[in-house]
Amino acid sequence: MRPNVLFIFIRLATLFIFSTSNIAPTMAQDKSGYVKLVEDVPQEGHGFDQPPPPGFVIPPPNYAGMPGVPGPPAYCQAAPGFPHAPFPHAPFPQPGPFQYLIPFFQNKIFQSLFVLHFSTQVFLVLTVQLTVTFSFVALFTFNTNIKAFVRQNSWTYWVSYLIFIIPLISISCCGEFRRKHPWNMVALSILTLSMSYMTGMIASFYDTYTVIMAVGITVVVCFTVVVFSLQSKYDFTSCVGVLFVCMIVLFVFGILCIFIRNNILQIVYASLGALIFTCFLAVDTQLLLGNKKLSLNPEEYVFGALNLYLDIINIFLFILQIVGRSRN
Numbered sequence: 001m002r003p004n005v006l007f008i009f010i011r012l013a014t015l016f017i018f019s020t021s022n023i024a025p026t027m028a029q030d031k032s033g034y035v036k037l038v039e040d041v042p043q044e045g046h047g048f049d050q051p052p053p054p055g056f057v058i059p060p061p062n063y064a065g066m067p068g069v070p071g072p073p074a075y076c077q078a079a080p081g082f083p084h085a086p087f088p089h090a091p092f093p094q095p096g097p098f099q100y101l102i103p104f105f106q107n108k109i110f111q112s113l114f115v116l117h118f119s120t121q122v123f124l125v126l127t128v129q130l131t132v133t134f135s136f137v138a139l140f141t142f143n144t145n146i147k148a149f150v151r152q153n154s155w156t157y158w159v160s161y162l163i164f165i166i167p168l169i170s171i172s173c174c175g176e177f178r179r180k181h182p183w184n185m186v187a188l189s190i191l192t193l194s195m196s197y198m199t200g201m202i203a204s205f206y207d208t209y210t211v212i213m214a215v216g217i218t219v220v221v222c223f224t225v226v227v228f229s230l231q232s233k234y235d236f237t238s239c240v241g242v243l244f245v246c247m248i249v250l251f252v253f254g255i256l257c258i259f260i261r262n263n264i265l266q267i268v269y270a271s272l273g274a275l276i277f278t279c280f281l282a283v284d285t286q287l288l289l290g291n292k293k294l295s296l297n298p299e300e301y302v303f304g305a306l307n308l309y310l311d312i313i314n315i316f317l318f319i320l321q322i323v324g325r326s327r328n
Contacts, residue, residue, distance in 0.1 A: 125305040133196040140200035164194035214320040229285035274318035281311040
């Protein structure tokens, strides 16, 4: 089976798990990770779950003696020609223990800093992953001895693929495991090393000029898509269902291309794959923002980095296939 078809199947599985367990409402709707605000605190008694004593009435404020307030207290004092307002005798609601935290937690600056911290975590992990992967690609492309070894020992690819599957299942299916530090980073490191070996081995079957051109196109495409997704007001996260259907069609198309050896058909297949994974990159980028229809749980920075990493690697492999087959 073609490697791209296997990667598409993996992306389908992770997308299904992601859509059932990791997509959450936006930060404005999901406040489970925040300190309770005043509307969530019961306002009975004095605000500390203690009932007021019998016959307790809050006295009216006394402004006597304050600068700028002449005469007796102005509370309930009517203007000429108007009746006196009745003095309220019911107990007034007392402020809750977290009332003074409302302006802080409802501040848009705080939410922006929170999203910035989460996005920084994801992109730092992603940067390390991509650095390791493309170092493998450079090593397998420019070193003739390593290139000859991996071409003669294709079984190492399947061993690396089996090693890749184990941490992928652990991170995708085990929610507690991928949130537990440092084991989540250990699993992600093993996955990155195995995926880097497979990517470098695939790149070794192409000439140097093709690999360099594919890397350059991938950098330009991914950087443009990420920047556009971060700045755009259009909500790409609402297209997850459509992309899931497109992935199923692409998977069937890839199986068909295994048995039909046609160069034009292979280029069309690779072009569709690059386009779909580019859309996935836009969706996964906006899931980090927290201000769209769907968002990623802030504790899922490892899973967010994994999704972006797989999107970029698949874009690179499809572009590599397009450039290689077009040159041949």
